[in-house]
Every structure is written in structure tokens, then in C-alpha cells.
Amino acid sequence: MSARILDGKALSETIQVEVARKVADFTARTGIVPGLSVVLVGENPASEVYVRGKRTATETAGMRGSLHRLPADVPESALLDLVDQLNADAAVHGILVQLPLPKQIDEQKVIERVNPLKDVDGFHPENAGLLAIGRPRFVPCTPLGVRAMLTSTGIATKGLRAVILGRSNIVGKPMALLLLQKGPGGDATVTIAHTGTRDVMSVAREADLLIAAMGQPELVRADWIKPGAIVIDVGIHRKANGKLCGDVLFNEAREVASWITPVPGGVGRMTIAMLLENTLLAATLAHP
Numbered sequence: 503m504s505a506r507i508l509d510g511k512a513l514s515e516t517i518q519v520e521v522a523r524k525v526a527d528f529t530a531r532t533g534i535v536p537g538l539s540v541v542l543v544g545e546n547p548a549s550e551v552y553v554r555g556k557r558t559a560t561e562t563a564g565m566r567g568s569l570h571r572l573p574a575d576v577p578e579s580a581l582l583d584l585v586d587q588l589n590a591d592a593a594v595h596g597i598l599v600q601l602p603l604p605k606q607i608d609e610q611k612v613i614e615r616v617n618p619l620k621d622v623d624g625f626h627p628e629n630a631g632l633l634a635i636g637r638p639r640f641v642p643c644t645p646l647g648v649r650a651m652l653t654s655t656g657i658a659t660k661g662l663r664a665v666i667l668g669r670s671n672i673v674g675k676p677m678a679l680l681l682l683q684k685g686p687g688g689d690a691t692v693t694i695a696h697t698g699t700r701d702v703m704s705v706a707r708e709a710d711l712l713i714a715a716m717g718q719p720e721l722v723r724a725d726w727i728k729p730g731a732i733v734i735d736v737g738i739h740r741k742a743n744g745k746l747c748g749d750v751l752f753n754e755a756r757e758v759a760s761w762i763t764p765v766p767g768g769v770g771r772m773t774i775a776m777l778l779e780n781t782l783l784a785a786t787l788a789h790p
Contacts (some may be wrong), residue, residue, distance in 0.1 A: 505733070505759040508651050514771035518563060521778045525564040528785060536785035537566040538596040538622065538777075539588050543581065543607070546576030549600045550612025551657070559774045560721070565781060566593070577673060582615050584767070589617040595788055596622035596781035601672075622780040625671065634677045639780040640780050645677035648713065648734050657732060657761065660689035665709035667749070669696040673715040673736050681711075714749035724754040733759040736769050751771045 513735030529535050532681045542553050553569065560567035572583060581599075588594045590760050603609050613621075620630040632639050652659055667675040668682050674694055681690040695705045706712055706726040714722045714727040715736035727733060748765030756762050763769055 505756045508734070508761050508763045508768060509656060510647070510651060510763060510768040510771040513651060513654055514647075514775040517772075517775040518559060518778060521775070521782055522563045524782055528782065529564070530790075532566065532789045534598070534785065535564070535566045536781050536788055537594045538567070538598065538781045539568045539570060539591075539594045541570045541572065541581070541584060541588075541597070541599045543572045543576055543600070543603055546600075546602070547603075555774055556777060559579070559778055560781070565776050565778070568594075574604050575606070576604075578611070581607060585612065586699070589615075590759040592788075594620065595785040596620055596777075597746045597779070598623055599615065599641045602764040614758060619783055622768060622777060624780065624782055630671070630676070633676060636683060638680075640783070641680065641776075642672055642676045643773045643776035643780065644673050644715075644736060644769060644777040645680050646779075647769055648677060648736070649680050649774065650730075651734070651763070652711075653687045655761070657782070659687055659711065662690045662710040662732075663693070663705055664711040664713065665693045665695060665706055665715045666715065667695050667702070668715035668717065668736075669694050670715065677713055677715070712781055716749050718749055719747050720751040720756065722750040724758045725753070726778050727758045729758055731758070731784055732761045733763070734769065735752055735765050738765055738770055 508781050525536055540553055542549060549595055552721060557567050588597045597616050599612055613625045616626055618626040621629050621640050624642040629640045633641055653763050666674050666677050678692045678694050681688055695702045699705055707728050709731055711732045715733040717737060719739040733750060733755050735748035735750040739747050741747055746766050
């Protein structure tokens with residue numbers, strides 16, 4: 503029997519409606535419209551698509567959005583100056599510098615320059631540290647979206663053996679920390695598999711909850727998956743024929759898993775919904 507679909511598109515739409523309601527209440531109470539500023543360096547096609555989706559969602563939620571475009575050859579100092587300006591702007595509650603950045607720019611330096619109270623991406627070391635000690639403030643949007651998908655569906659993660667394929671600061675590590683938190687969407691036993699893991703397929707097959715964030719198209723096949731496992735596919739890639747796919751070979755995996763996320767229509771839509779929630783949180787922290 504085929505796996506049930508974890509529909510990120512439908513859930514994200516529900517969340518965005520709820521965020522819009524909360525934004526309206528916040529603005530009515532304070533007279534302030536939550537503001538999100540996105541910085542886009544260069545013309546990366548994937549980043550263009552992501553930024554377009556974020557701007558549309560921001561406007562639909564009743565927030566104020568602004569886009570700052572910089573050329574691909576922009577000096578690092580100019581980008582840092584822009585971040586400083588946004589940090590100082592009281593109308594800007596959330597700052598998102600779209601990654602990846604060109605090679606002449608130190609990404610970590612830029613991440614650390616963002617005011618941690620405006621860091622709606624959740625990448626600043628201060629916010630990463632708060633998550634690590636069990637006091638999360640801003641959590642990276644993709645792991646936050648995965649947790650929302652699990653909890654909204656009523657999937658109990660307590661006691662599950664979770665395996666995360668990938669150890670990035672954007673998905674793998676924060677996803678592991680979220681699953682380790684106490685309470686709904688947490689209390690799992692977590693393993694992170696990565697490029698140094700021996701026999702990664704066998705490790706993956708131990709998972710009750712398998713989260714693929716490896717950045718390799720359709721690498722995870724049916725024989726990687728424990729029968730009845732929940733499979734979350736964080737990857738997104740465009741194939742030679744123009745179609746999108748994830749890190750998981752969907753048609754095979756759905757015949758083994760109990761639940762599975764599609765690509766597109768899964769985790770990607772949830773990432774934007776969580777960005778809106780983080781931006782509203784940032785405005786609330788600035789104007790309690």
C-alpha cells in the first residue's frame with residue numbers, strides 16, 4: 503500500500519492564513535506593520551525563485567516586504583554596510599540574506615553581522631546556541647517546517663529512531679536539535695549520517711523517521727527505507743527534463759514508507775510559512 507502524503511502545500515496555506523490574522527491583530531494593537539527585508543546578491547536562478555515566493559507570501563500576510571538587490575561582484579564591505587543599515591532600521595523586524603553568496607564574501611561573517619533579534623533565518627550563533635540548550639528563539643525555517651508537518655498530522659515523534667541524512671547548519675544540525683527537544687515534535691532518538699558515515703544505507707534503514715537533506719538527487723531508494731518509516735524529503739533539484747525531484751526516489755519510496763513528503767509540494771512550501779512566523783515573532787519581540 504502506498505504511503506500517505508504529508509501535504510506541505512495545504513498546511514502552509516493554512517498557516518499563512520493564521521499568520522495573516524495574527525499580523526492584523528498585531529498591527530491593530532501596536533500600529534506597526536511587521537517588516538521583512540530580503541537581500542539578494544547576484545542572479546542565482548534558484549534564489550530568484552525562492553525570493554519571489556517569499557515576497558509574495560509576505561505581502562499576502564499583510565507584512566511590509568523589501569528587496570535589496572546587489573550585483574554578484576559586490577564587495578563584502580558593501581554587503582556588511584547594508585546589513586548594518588537594516589539592523590538600525592526600526593521598521594525592519596526581520597533580515598534575510600539569501601544564500602549562497604558569491605565566493606568573495608565570507609558567509610559566516612555576514613550571518614554573524616545580522617542582529618540576532620532580526621535573524622529570522624535562525625542562523626546566527628546566538629540563536630543556534632539557544633536552540634542547542636533547549637531555549638529556541640529563531641529556528642531555521644526548513645527544520646521548523648518539518649516539525650510543523652509532523653505535529654499537525656498527529657505523528658508522535660517521542661521514542662522514534664530518527665535518522666537525518668546531512669549535517670548542514672541550515673537543515674541537518676538544527677533538525678536534530680529540534681527532534682531532541684522535550685515535548686511535541688521532539689523526544690526522538692537522533693542519528694545524523696553524513697559523508698563520513700560508514701554504510702549510510704544500513705544506518706538509514708534503522709530509521710522510523712528518515713529525513714533526507716543530502717543535496718543529491720534521488721539517491722535514497724526503497725532499499726534505504728525501513729518498511730513503515732516516515733520519510734521527509736528536504737532536497738529539491740531540477741532534472742534534465744525540467745522536472746523537479748528531491749533527494750528521495752519518490753515512486754519507489756512511497757511503496758515502502760507509511761508517510762512521505764512530495765517534491766514539489768512538501769517541505770519547500772513550509773519553509774516560507776515558517777519564515778512568516780519568525781518575522782511575526784521578531785516584530786512581537788521588538789514590540790511586546
